[in-house]
Amino acid sequence: MANVLVVDDEPNIVLSIEFLMEQAGFSVTSAANGEQALESVAAHAPDILLLDISLPGISGFDVLEALRNRPSTAHLPVIMLTAHGREVEREKGAALGADAYITKPFSTQALVDQVHALLGEKAS
């Protein structure tokens, strides 16, 4: 069972994504800030990351950069989840090596499809 790490400081959003991912057949861990996220990646070695940008402390971009700089997580699929809808943010995410970029509020179906797609690619 693939493991999904959800990183967001909004408990209700984490709650909804956890439910969605579990329904889709994944196991879920969550983190409320960047430091926790990095610890969690090291501890649980998730298969995919749903990463918010605006986090207390270090930002989602910082987390992504740190992951990409580590050989073990350089190719970990990462979906950026953000309430910042602006193009610059999207480009910055792409440049740092995000695999997908989903704007809040998102379509639940699209999110699940995206996770499937990234994990499927990975599997094949």
Added chain:
Amino acid sequence: MRTDVLLLGAVFGYLGLLFLVAAWGDRRAEQGRSIIGSPTVYALSIAVYCTAWTFYGSVGRAAQFGPSFLLIYLGPTVAMLLSPFIIRKMVRIAARQRITSIADFISARYGKSTGLGALVALISLITITPYIALQLKAITVSHAVLISYPQSAESILYNERFWMDRSLWVALVLAVFIILFGTRYLDASERHEGMVAAIALESLVKLVAFLAVGIFVVFSLFEGPGALFAQVAETPALSKLMHLESVPGGVTGWVGMFILAFLAFLTLPRQFQVLVVENVDEQHLARASWLFPLYLLLINLFVIPIALAGLLLDAGDPDSFVLILPLSAGLEGLPLLVFIGGLSAATGMVIVETIALSTMVSNQLVMPLLLRFKKLHVGSTGELAHWLLRIRRVAIVLILLLGYLYHALIGDTYSLVTIGLVSFVGAAQFAPALLIGLYWRGATQRGAMVGLIAGFLTWGYTLLLPGFAQSGWLDTALLTDGPWGVSWLTPYALLGLDGWDIYSHSLLWSMLINASLLVGISLFTRPTPLEQTQAALFTEALHPNLPTTALQRGQTTQGALHELLVRYLGLNAAQRVFKKHSNHFELDQQDRPASDDLIMRAEQALAGSLGNASARVLINSVVRGEALDIESLLSMLDTTTQTLEYNRRLKQKSDELARIGNDLQSANNRLRELDRLKDEFVAMVSHELRTPLTSIRAFAEILASQPGIAEPKRQHFLSVMVLESQRLSRLIDEILDLAQLESGRMSLHAMPLDLAALADHSVETVARLHEDRNIRLDVSIDERPAQVVGDADRLEQIILNLLDNASKFANPTDPRILLRLYKKEQHVYLCVEDNGVGIAENARELVFEKFHQLQANDQLTSQRPKGSGLGLPISRAIATHLGGKLWVEDPQVLKGACFILELPEASID
């Protein structure tokens, strides 16, 4: 009573007084306490214009030609009234260029021309010597009249040997005087303060003497002017004399005489000396411009009454009326005073004229010749300064002797007036070169030279030659038939111009020829660079942009320059030049190059003693490779005042535009900044709105797509959706609040209220919530009521916001909050403290920024209910609206954050 001894005693006593005054003036000048630094003294010295010719001759001319003599004084009056335009310019130039005489002035104007200077000096010598003779003659005649009265003076005048002639001795005393006070120094631009002081005294003496005799004649010989004129009216021959028609030559005679006097006033060497060279302060012209005309009015006041009285009483020679009238009344003292007055008029003129002429002779005639002899100039090692003084002293003696000889040999054949007017026309020949050169930059040296020679020759032919003919030295047929019988060449009626008086006739022709040749030839000759520079410096003398720095560049050493100055001016003068420049000249500076400024200063110093032309020659002898910076000078001067004004306005406008541009720029920057802030705000708002919306949508989709969710979970999801919706509406409310507060459109219902009661109410509101979270809230209210003016709802909003924040940031293990309320100095303070980590000093203003959220680093952060990030900005905006303040203070009781709300206390009534 009138013994020769007494007279001689009076004469030499008076001359002795002059010596004393002059010595005093020089001493004061040396001490730096000048006695001539006054416009009154300046105006009096200008009165040297009134010579023995005025003193004796005015009455003579009035007796012969009526009031025409007044024109001789009207010309100078107009010239003085016009002094801001003409004389001021001359004075300014002379001071800048260290001009020593009119010959020097004209030479300097036309490229420091040696030839032109020599020509002017020569013409001056020829035209002025008779004028000096005239003064000596006046002394002789007046002396003779005084001695021989009531007998005719003829016997004495024609039978005396020349060494018996008092005027010879007077001339010799004057020579001593002039040598003493005119050639003491060779520096400081030929100023002679002692001499000027003596001249001013002489002007006073002659005025007093003339007024005395006038008052005596009118009020003692007759019973006032009424009685005198009544007698005249009864004598038809006399009353006719006072009509204007009696002027020789009619209207042209009037105009001619006026113009002649105007020009001669500016060009007579002695007038140039006192007006321009001896002027110590340009500002003196202001008072002199009315004081001198007033002097002329006073000294002419009694001329006509004396002339009429003399004619009525048949007092003999009109030129001697002033002496004979008091003598005939048997007076002893007054004739002596009159004689002294005449003596002062004569000696004043002789002194100044001789100084002016001797300066010209030494600077414009002898010096240039000496400089030609290289041996004398280069080879000699001694100081030439003493040489120069010696030259000038010899010149003084020679000029006076020449004047005396002229008087002794020829003088008798001319009347006083004739000699004077002939000199006037001669001196007027300088006027075209002087005046045209002062205003027209195009006048060239060649033009001035030719014009001057031609004018001078015309003068000689139309005035001097006929004079000789009349004296019997030439055939009088010249006057009647013209030379060789060619009638249109007749000296008094050139080209058939007949019926004019001889002076106007000569003036017209000589001026016409002189000026038209000057202009005509100037148009066809090219001036040298030096000429162009000098022309520009003269014509633009009053230009405000005129440069005072060196206009020429050349190379020489300080040593060479110093040696030159020592040789020609003496050691002291040389040191003065170097001292002004920098420090003293030191031997080790011998080989240092001299700056352009020092070279200019050296040339000026030389010019002040030797004249501009010789100074130029000398400077050229030591300075190599001189280049004239004429282009920059001309371009500087070509910018006329109008252009300058135009440029000034243009600059003003462009400054204004630049200022407006700057204002626009900063306004634009402000707008951009506001725009950026607005964009940022919109982005932040949208971010904040999206967050609750995300949860709502996610759960709505989950509930919609998954009907089989367990009921408790469904209920939970629904409650989350409700909470997030509430959060969303609250956020929107706050955003609208803030927008209204910031735009100033929020209407606050301000009314007097008790802040203590309001605080109580707020505490009650949160009490239960705090109890739930185990938060200890202490309240300390010092005074009740705490009266303020405000909107109760909004103030409560602030207090709740502060309490809410405190509860979020208080120490999580033992949360404590303290609310205090106290009054101090007409203000009410509400302070909310918590026991959290506090706010760093540099973050205390940041917390009031929109959407700024403190980074809380405790583990409870994620579970803590999040604020919108707008609470504090809104609270502060409300406080400000109510005339209060809200800020973060150092912690006081607890150790965490401390927010203070300050509001002005309202009076109870």
